[in-house]
Amino acid sequence: MTNSALYIVSASYPFGKGEEFVQKELVELSKYFDKIYLFPLTCLGKQRWLPDNVELNLSLANTSRLIEKKQFLLDFFLLAKILLLELMNSGKKSFILSNIRELFNSILQTHNLAKVFSTQIKEKKNIYFYSTWMNDGALMLAILKEKGLIPHFVFRLHGYDLFDDRRKGNYMPFRYFNFKNASKIFILSKAGLEYIMAKNIFPQKLILSYFGTYDHGINAYNKNEIFTIVSCSNVIRLKRIDKIIQTLSHVDFPLHWIHFGDGELMHEIKNLALTLPSHVAFEFKGHTSNEEVLEFYQKNSVNLFMHLSDTEGFGVAIVEAQSFGIPALAVKTGGVPEIVNETTGILILLDKKPEQIADLVYEFKTSAMNSKEYQKLVKQHWQLNFEAVKNYGYFYEKIVEN
Numbered sequence: 408m409t410n411s412a413l414y415i416v417s418a419s420y421p422f423g424k425g426e427e428f429v430q431k432e433l434v435e436l437s438k439y440f441d442k443i444y445l446f447p448l449t450c451l452g453k454q455r456w457l458p459d460n461v462e463l464n465l466s467l468a469n470t471s472r473l474i475e476k477k478q479f480l481l482d483f484f485l486l487a488k489i490l491l492l493e494l495m496n497s498g499k500k501s502f503i504l505s506n507i508r509e510l511f512n513s514i515l516q517t518h519n520l521a522k523v524f525s526t527q528i529k530e531k532k533n534i535y536f537y538s539t540w541m542n543d544g545a546l547m548l549a550i551l552k553e554k555g556l557i558p559h560f561v562f563r564l565h566g567y568d569l570f571d572d573r574r575k576g577n578y579m580p581f582r583y584f585n586f587k588n589a590s591k592i593f594i595l596s597k598a599g600l601e602y603i604m605a606k607n608i609f610p611q612k613l614i615l616s617y618f619g620t621y622d623h624g625i626n627a628y629n630k631n632e633i634f635t636i637v638s639c640s641n642v643i644r645l646k647r648i649d650k651i652i653q654t655l656s657h658v659d660f661p662l663h664w665i666h667f668g669d670g671e672l673m674h675e676i677k678n679l680a681l682t683l684p685s686h687v688a689f690e691f692k693g694h695t696s697n698e699e700v701l702e703f704y705q706k707n708s709v710n711l712f713m714h715l716s717d718t719e720g721f722g723v724a725i726v727e728a729q730s731f732g733i734p735a736l737a738v739k740t741g742g743v744p745e746i747v748n749e750t751t752g753i754l755i756l757l758d759k760k761p762e763q764i765a766d767l768v769y770e771f772k773t774s775a776m777n778s779k780e781y782q783k784l785v786k787q788h789w790q791l792n793f794e795a796v797k798n799y800g801y802f803y804e805k806i807v808e809n
Contacts, residue, residue, distance in 0.1 A: 539563055548589075569594070594615055636664045652679050710771075734777075738759075748788075
């Protein structure tokens with residue numbers, strides 16, 4: 408679109424380690440918009456790459472979150488309006504009232520961000536606004552839309568900002584107000600879409616929009632090399648790296664397990680891995696750049712990707728492995744069944760015991776699924792559903808669509 412600009416509010420990208428998906432979005436969206444302004448809410452850690460027509464703006468990250476007492480009076484009507492909408496529409500009145508001070512603070516802090524952000528808008532027409540999560544970024548844009556200071560905005564829903572049970576008190580903060588003001592809301596999976604549709608909150612605004620990854624070739628599969636399992640995730644409780652180790656302790660053939668990712672439980676997980684039998688070799692790569700992970704899939708034979716997370720919004724790590732034709736063994740949660748099926752791997756129930764999963768690993772090893780031919784089928788499924796150029800082209804069309 409000629410002379411168009413997109414304002415993106417991220418949680419942290421391009422800083423730190425998270426939001427890898429934002430980089431792919433920027434690559435594709437920068438082809439369509441003349442200018443993109445990127446506003447991270449925080450700026451801790453090393454800065455990563457940006458396309459040439461993306462301008463980084465740190466005004467939100469540098470805005471103080473301290474609140475002056477007079478702000479309560481000045482912003483009273485805004486506070487009252489948002490909280491009244493939440494009380495009337497969330498079904499969580501007692502929780503909201505018992506946490507009202509915290510919610511007041513969130514609104515006031517975000518209103519401060521909105522005041523700063525509104526001064527940074529340069530264009531007057533052909534401008535679009537997008538928050539990568541339903542977080543302070545989405546609430547900020549919702550406040551600006553409510554005040555008539557921006558014409559429209561969109562945001563994405565993942566897992567933490569989608570499923571109520573991921574939040575304190577099973578309450579998703581400011582959902583109704585955000586939904587009311589957004590023009591479109593993009594959901595990462597059919598499972599997520601069905602979940603939020605059932606709540607019947609502005610369902611006409613909800614759009615299924617898969618993430619996408621790029622084609623970097625096929626995995627260097629070699630049936631003569633040691634059976635290799637890869638996992639890739641943050642080392643935190645819900646990702647269940649401990650269950651992977653418990654599963655591998657029941658496997659009775661030689662294999663090599665490699666994990667990409669770091670996190671608060673790394674020390675605990677490394678100690679647990681020391682209990683694995685001698686025929687199970689393991690390697691912890693720690694935090695690894697996305698580019699390095701993709702290069703590993705390209706140059707090393709991988710038989711199976713294992714993902715036993717208790718909960719998942721979508722499963723981008725599975726999709727990235729799938730783009731190389733690598734089959735997956737994963738838990739049926741969130742959007743994972745849209746990625747893993749009979750043509751791409753093995754889907755298991757959450758309550759499957761480690762010894763039962765170990766049996767499935769052996770069955771996989773001795774089946775036709777453990778073959779170059781099957782990897783071609785896996786790759787075909789990825790090409791049909793999760794290819795970046797196609798998926799982000801659709802995302803762009805929906806952003807600018809009236």
